[in-house]
Every structure is written in C-alpha cells, then in structure tokens.
Amino acid sequence: MTAFDFPLAQTDIGDAERDAVMSVLDRGWISSGPEIGAFEEAFAAFCDARHAVMVNSGTSALTVGLLALGIGPGDEVILPSLTFSATLNGVLATGACAVLVDVDEQGLICFESVQAALSPATAAVVPVDLYGQCVDLPRLRQCIGSEIAIVEDAAEALGAEAETFAASGVYQAGHISGHGEASIFGFYPNKVLTTGEGGMLVTNDSQVAARVRARINQSRRNDSDADVTLEIGELPGFSMRGNELAAAMGRVQLTTLGQRLLQRRALAGDYLLRLAAVLPAGQRPFINNVNATSWFTMPILWSDKLERDHLWQALKYRGVASARYFAALHREPAVLALPRDKIRTLDCSRSAHIADHILCLPFWPGLGDQLPELMDRLSHAIHALGSAPEESA
Ligand SMILES: Cc1ncc(COP(=O)(O)O)c(C=O)c1O
Incomplete structure (x- = not known):
C-alpha cells in the first residue's frame, strides 16, 4: 500500500x-x-x-x-x-x-x-x-x-x-x-x-x-x-x-456539525481560489457552490481522459492521493452481466463523460495549512503531463 x-x-x-x-x-x-x-x-x-x-x-x-x-x-x-x-x-x-x-x-x-x-x-x-x-x-x-x-x-x-x-x-x-x-x-x-x-x-x-x-x-x-x-x-x-x-x-x-460544515466550506473557498491559479485553461473544479455543499472531496473535471489518468498517476508519484470516482455503473462488466430482469439501462452518456473526466483531490478539515504545498505538487504534476508517465514510488 x-x-x-x-x-x-x-x-x-x-x-x-x-x-x-x-x-x-x-x-x-x-x-x-x-x-x-x-x-x-x-x-x-x-x-x-x-x-x-x-x-x-x-x-x-x-x-x-x-x-x-x-x-x-x-x-x-x-x-x-x-x-x-x-x-x-x-x-x-x-x-x-x-x-x-x-x-x-x-x-x-x-x-x-x-x-x-x-x-x-x-x-x-x-x-x-x-x-x-x-x-x-x-x-x-x-x-x-x-x-x-x-x-x-x-x-x-x-x-x-x-x-x-x-x-x-x-x-x-x-x-x-x-x-x-x-x-x-x-x-x-x-x-x-x-x-x-x-x-x-x-x-x-x-x-x-x-x-x-x-x-x-x-x-x-x-x-x-x-x-x-x-x-x-x-x-x-x-x-x-x-x-x-x-x-x-x-x-x-x-453537536458540532454546523461548525464542521463551516470549517469545510471555508477550506473549499480557499481551495477553489488556489485551483483557479493552478489549473490550465479548459480544466475546472466540478463544484463551485461553496455554501451548499457538504465537502468531503474536491472533484475537478479534466477535459482529456488520458491526461486525467496521467494526472492521477503523476499525483501519486508526488505523494498525493486522488481518485477517479465514480465509475459509470452501466458500463461495469459486473453490471452488464446481470440478468435482464435485474437491470435496465437508459442512455447514460453524461454519466460516462463525467466518469471519464473527473478526478477527486484530497479534502479534510485540517488541510488548510498544507494547501500551498498541495498546490505546488499539483502544479508540478500538471507540468509533467507532457512527458512520459512516471512510475509510482
Ligand atoms: C453515494 C453513496 N451511497 C451509499 C454509500 C454507502 O455507505 P456505506 O459505505 O456506509 O455503506 C456511500 C458511501 O459512502 C455513498 O458514497
């Protein structure tokens, strides 16, 4: 691990x-x-x-x-x-x-x-x-x-x-x-x-x-x-x-939920400002509504799927966990293998698009002081996207 x-x-x-x-x-x-x-x-x-x-x-x-x-x-x-x-x-x-x-x-x-x-x-x-x-x-x-x-x-x-x-x-x-x-x-x-x-x-x-x-x-x-x-x-x-x-x-x-939500929203606000300075044109945070969200992750949407996957790897190489969740369930082999009376699927192309382009970044209440360091690593990972994928440490 x-x-x-x-x-x-x-x-x-x-x-x-x-x-x-x-x-x-x-x-x-x-x-x-x-x-x-x-x-x-x-x-x-x-x-x-x-x-x-x-x-x-x-x-x-x-x-x-x-x-x-x-x-x-x-x-x-x-x-x-x-x-x-x-x-x-x-x-x-x-x-x-x-x-x-x-x-x-x-x-x-x-x-x-x-x-x-x-x-x-x-x-x-x-x-x-x-x-x-x-x-x-x-x-x-x-x-x-x-x-x-x-x-x-x-x-x-x-x-x-x-x-x-x-x-x-x-x-x-x-x-x-x-x-x-x-x-x-x-x-x-x-x-x-x-x-x-x-x-x-x-x-x-x-x-x-x-x-x-x-x-x-x-x-x-x-x-x-x-x-x-x-x-x-x-x-x-x-x-x-x-x-x-x-x-x-x-x-x-x-009993402290209100306080916890406020603390997370303050962090999310700061995070979004910093992301705006680091993300290249065309890449964006997935959620902007700071005060309506119960923040537990910071999803961003990356325009190119392969680059998104490469960024996930590049972050991992730099000690930063990120997650490509969630998978679009209608494409999962186990779902496709379900009997016909257990699954029915409509057109889910937007689900597939988001699943292919989303990357969830670290988020927890005490992250505030470390945000500059996190942004630094994110920035380096983004700059590494043009080169061959690095092997994880
Ligand atoms: C959307 C959603 N539904 C249901 C669950 C199930 O929760 P649990 O892991 O407690 O079973 C989760 C888990 O976090 C979830 O993200």
Missing part, C-alpha cells in the same frame, strides 16, 4: 469523541443501548423527521429502507448510473430490477431521464446527493407524482442544500417531509460526520421505521434484551444494528 503525504481524507476526531467512547467502554454496555437512542433522537431533530434509525452502514440503511417500503422482485427502482456502487448494491439486495438513468451537468440524477424511465413497474426512485451536493427533491417529487416512493441516498451529503425550483427556497438533504419516504446517510471516515462505519435512515412514517428496526435486528418483533423470544417478522432479517461506541461518537459529532 502506498503511504501518501496527502491521503484522500483524514478523520476529524477530537477529545470529546474520545471521552464519549471511553464513557461507553467504562459502562461496559457496547451493543444496542441508550447512546443509540440519544443519537437517533438528535439526528431526527436535525432532519426535522419523526424517526431516525441507526444501522451499521449507509448501504444497510438503503437496503432495509427499500424493503420496508415493500420493494422487492418484480419492482423497478430508478437510480443514476453515476454513483458509488453502494447505491446499486442496496437496490439489488432487495431483488428489484435496477433502472440506471443519466445525470445532469452537476452529476445529479437527470429528471428528464427519470421521466423517460418510468414504467408500470416503477416502485421507487433513489436520487443520490453526489459529491456532497444535494438533489432538488421537491422538484423530483413534482416530476414523478405521488405514487412512487423516493428514498434519498444522502450518504455523502449531511448538511448539503439545494435551491429548489418546485417551491421557492432551499431543500436540505434528509429534510424529506412531504417530498420523500426516507433518506439514508453513511458515516464512513471520509464523511462530515463519522462513526467509523455506520449509517442512519430517517423517515416520517412510523411503520417504515418499525419495519426497519425489526429487519436490522434479525426480524425480531420483540427487541427487548430481557425477553429473547423468537417471534419473527418479515424475512429475511439481518444483523445490521448500530452500536453504542459508534453512536457515542456520532452524537458528539452531530
């Missing part, structure tokens, strides 16, 4: 998180317990939602969320081709057919493409808040009507906002009230809020919340530790619960 001077991300964990985790360890109750309840309550309040259910990952949240909405074999679920494979995995795990549609210029699900994909079998749409941006959910709801479920994949986007054209104002990721059935979040270490691994589902529907709670706990109807009856609900059930250590971390991080 290459050790990078500039990894893609670094965690932002302080004494408060350490103290919270140590308290849980001292109490000795580390599986399901009061920390989870408190974290869920605070998270639901943050999203103005009636329920939040903590799970062991964002992918789990998506899978059980869709299952709780009754989605399964014979149903179609629409999602963008440009997303992390987790979105597709969550859909496929339900047994539904995944329908891949294109994205818009921002890399967010294209509403025209969604409309073209609708069929009598469409049961849900999973818009993805990609790269910490936010989909205009009220507008999506207007486009597809009220009969089809919306499960927002906000795994990357806690605190992100979108200007909404359906109603004047702003839509904030996870604030689904009246717009969607559920939103899911992921707490992997590159995110604005991390619990190591972990995820959350928010919903206003008590039945959905109850079904999710049962599914993540072996489908047990009675989740009281004192009474381990084998009263089983909908099968299959899973072991996807959160845990007290993760919840304690998440709860502390949520």
Whole structure:
C-alpha cells in the first residue's frame, strides 16, 4: 500500500469523541443501548423527521429502507448510473430490477431521464446527493407524482442544500417531509460526520421505521434484551444494528456539525481560489457552490481522459492521493452481466463523460495549512503531463 503525504481524507476526531467512547467502554454496555437512542433522537431533530434509525452502514440503511417500503422482485427502482456502487448494491439486495438513468451537468440524477424511465413497474426512485451536493427533491417529487416512493441516498451529503425550483427556497438533504419516504446517510471516515462505519435512515412514517428496526435486528418483533423470544417478522432479517461506541461518537459529532460544515466550506473557498491559479485553461473544479455543499472531496473535471489518468498517476508519484470516482455503473462488466430482469439501462452518456473526466483531490478539515504545498505538487504534476508517465514510488 502506498503511504501518501496527502491521503484522500483524514478523520476529524477530537477529545470529546474520545471521552464519549471511553464513557461507553467504562459502562461496559457496547451493543444496542441508550447512546443509540440519544443519537437517533438528535439526528431526527436535525432532519426535522419523526424517526431516525441507526444501522451499521449507509448501504444497510438503503437496503432495509427499500424493503420496508415493500420493494422487492418484480419492482423497478430508478437510480443514476453515476454513483458509488453502494447505491446499486442496496437496490439489488432487495431483488428489484435496477433502472440506471443519466445525470445532469452537476452529476445529479437527470429528471428528464427519470421521466423517460418510468414504467408500470416503477416502485421507487433513489436520487443520490453526489459529491456532497444535494438533489432538488421537491422538484423530483413534482416530476414523478405521488405514487412512487423516493428514498434519498444522502450518504455523502449531511448538511448539503439545494435551491429548489418546485417551491421557492432551499431543500436540505434528509429534510424529506412531504417530498420523500426516507433518506439514508453513511458515516464512513471520509464523511462530515463519522462513526467509523455506520449509517442512519430517517423517515416520517412510523411503520417504515418499525419495519426497519425489526429487519436490522434479525426480524425480531420483540427487541427487548430481557425477553429473547423468537417471534419473527418479515424475512429475511439481518444483523445490521448500530452500536453504542459508534453512536457515542456520532452524537458528539452531530453537536458540532454546523461548525464542521463551516470549517469545510471555508477550506473549499480557499481551495477553489488556489485551483483557479493552478489549473490550465479548459480544466475546472466540478463544484463551485461553496455554501451548499457538504465537502468531503474536491472533484475537478479534466477535459482529456488520458491526461486525467496521467494526472492521477503523476499525483501519486508526488505523494498525493486522488481518485477517479465514480465509475459509470452501466458500463461495469459486473453490471452488464446481470440478468435482464435485474437491470435496465437508459442512455447514460453524461454519466460516462463525467466518469471519464473527473478526478477527486484530497479534502479534510485540517488541510488548510498544507494547501500551498498541495498546490505546488499539483502544479508540478500538471507540468509533467507532457512527458512520459512516471512510475509510482
Ligand atoms: C453515494 C453513496 N451511497 C451509499 C454509500 C454507502 O455507505 P456505506 O459505505 O456506509 O455503506 C456511500 C458511501 O459512502 C455513498 O458514497
């Protein structure tokens, strides 16, 4: 494994998180317990939602969320081709057919493409808040009507906002009230809020919340530790619960989320200014909306695919990690090999274009002081593009 001077991300964990985790360890109750309840309550309040259910990952949240909405074999679920494979995995795990549609210029699900994909079998749409941006959910709801479920994949986007054209104002990721059935979040270490691994589902529907709670706990109807009856609900059930250590971390991080977002936005503003001085004509940052984004990476769009790949290598040679994500799912061999009743694909040429030209640069809250050095290395890597690719150290 290459050790990078500039990894893609670094965690932002302080004494408060350490103290919270140590308290849980001292109490000795580390599986399901009061920390989870408190974290869920605070998270639901943050999203103005009636329920939040903590799970062991964002992918789990998506899978059980869709299952709780009754989605399964014979149903179609629409999602963008440009997303992390987790979105597709969550859909496929339900047994539904995944329908891949294109994205818009921002890399967010294209509403025209969604409309073209609708069929009598469409049961849900999973818009993805990609790269910490936010989909205009009220507008999506207007486009597809009220009969089809919306499960927002906000795994990357806690605190992100979108200007909404359906109603004047702003839509904030996870604030689904009246717009969607559920939103899911992921707490992997590159995110604005991390619990190591972990995820959350928010919903206003008590039945959905109850079904999710049962599914993540072996489908047990009675989740009281004192009474381990084998009263089983909908099968299959899973072991996807959160845990007290993760919840304690998440709860502390949520109290400082506003501050974290501001800090990241200040960094993004500085980063964008510096990029403007370093990037050659024709190359550009992919996201410019500093204050609406939940920054966890700094994607740039490079006009030539081969040069983009060469830049990725040249940065690696200089100790800088970057990532060519995300792949356009509709071109992935494993996706192409899926049976016909599990995958349907519309024209996804914009997804393919972005996938071929995007490069995500390092981003983490403490990067500020090192930005000049990072820009220096980026500048050298760009100058090396005319010569033969260097071998990685
Ligand atoms: C768009 C998207 N959806 C879903 C997930 C799944 O989250 P997890 O890794 O917690 O399963 C991720 C992961 O970060 C993601 O980027």
